[in-house]
Amino acid sequence: MIDESLATLSDTFFSITVALYSLAVVAFCAELAFGRPARNRELVAAGTGGLDAAPAGGPDGTAGEPARARRLGLVAMVLTGLGALTHTAVLVCRGLAADRLPWGNMYEFSTAVVLVAVVAYGVLAVRAPALRHIGVFVLGPVVLAMVLIGLFLYVETGPLVAALRSSWLAVHVSTATLGFGIFFVSGIASLLYLLRSRHDERVATGEVAGGSSLLDRLPTAAALDRTAHRTAVFGFPIWTFAVIAGAIWAESAWGRFWGWDPKETWAFIAWVVYAAYLHARTTSGWRGRPSAWVNVVGLVVMIFNLLFVNLVSTGLHSYGGVS
Numbered sequence: 001m002i003d004e005s006l007a008t009l010s011d012t013f014f015s016i017t018v019a020l021y022s023l024a025v026v027a028f029c030a031e032l033a034f035g036r037p038a039r040n041r042e043l044v045a046a047g048t049g050g051l052d053a054a055p056a057g058g059p060d061g062t063a064g065e066p067a068r069a070r071r072l073g074l075v076a077m078v079l080t081g082l083g084a085l086t087h088t089a090v091l092v093c094r095g096l097a098a099d100r101l102p103w104g105n106m107y108e109f110s111t112a113v114v115l116v117a118v119v120a121y122g123v124l125a126v127r128a129p130a131l132r133h134i135g136v137f138v139l140g141p142v143v144l145a146m147v148l149i150g151l152f153l154y155v156e157t158g159p160l161v162a163a164l165r166s167s168w169l170a171v172h173v174s175t176a177t178l179g180f181g182i183f184f185v186s187g188i189a190s191l192l193y194l195l196r197s198r199h200d201e202r203v204a205t206g207e208v209a210g211g212s213s214l215l216d217r218l219p220t221a222a223a224l225d226r227t228a229h230r231t232a233v234f235g236f237p238i239w240t241f242a243v244i245a246g247a248i249w250a251e252s253a254w255g256r257f258w259g260w261d262p263k264e265t266w267a268f269i270a271w272v273v274y275a276a277y278l279h280a281r282t283t284s285g286w287r288g289r290p291s292a293w294v295n296v297v298g299l300v301v302m303i304f305n306l307l308f309v310n311l312v313s314t315g316l317h318s319y320g321g322v323s
Helices: 004-034 038-048 067-098 106-127 129-153 168-204 221-254 262-281 289-311
Strands: none
Touching (some): 168 289, 221 262
């Protein structure tokens, strides 16, 4: 029996989450507007900046930032944290309302993936405060995704379909959610690396003036490349386990480990792409932009696997759709 009050509360938390993330995007934009280019932040942190700089070596790791930018960044992170809490409440209330795990359809799975991406970004920003400056590029797509999820993927809270009533749901879908959310942040970091490295080249050749672009306020290209690689390294074994767990569940449910169902096929393609990225990232001649493009392709494959394969193609995984 569905608890309608909890289901309604989940929907309310969803709206609050979108509002909080939207406010965080505004705060992140303002922070970038008042911030310094990455190179200037480094100079100020070394003690060569102006009077509005943060103390060098500050405990929050944001030395070199103007005071106004630091305050806006703090506000943005607080809003992001509050949004993550209400985002979690969306899934918790929905799960309690139906007395099951809250990722039994496209709406719930997509909502969970976005939550993992936000949490992954938050962990990175806390561990390396310079990465806070990519917040608008993570939270912007998050807000867009949440709006599209609410508009096109929403379904009423209900029981699981028979095909999903298995203990493997907790194992396979949970790890797939974690892997996808982490790869989302990795792909965004690689995309920003490509933009930043290209911008740095144009500045070096005098094609554009340094310090005049929004890209100048991002972390350095090297920092973005490291972030993309490290998050992919963390996400790859999780995705590998998700694919293996899915194969074991398939044998239990359908009597075969692998049948080249569209979902299985694209999950494997994604695994191959990310394996190629991790190999390319450590291979001479592929480091830098070539490997970053492979990582971006991986993100595209993951999004295609989520949307097209679930909503358009037909197969044994079609029960996870929107109806």
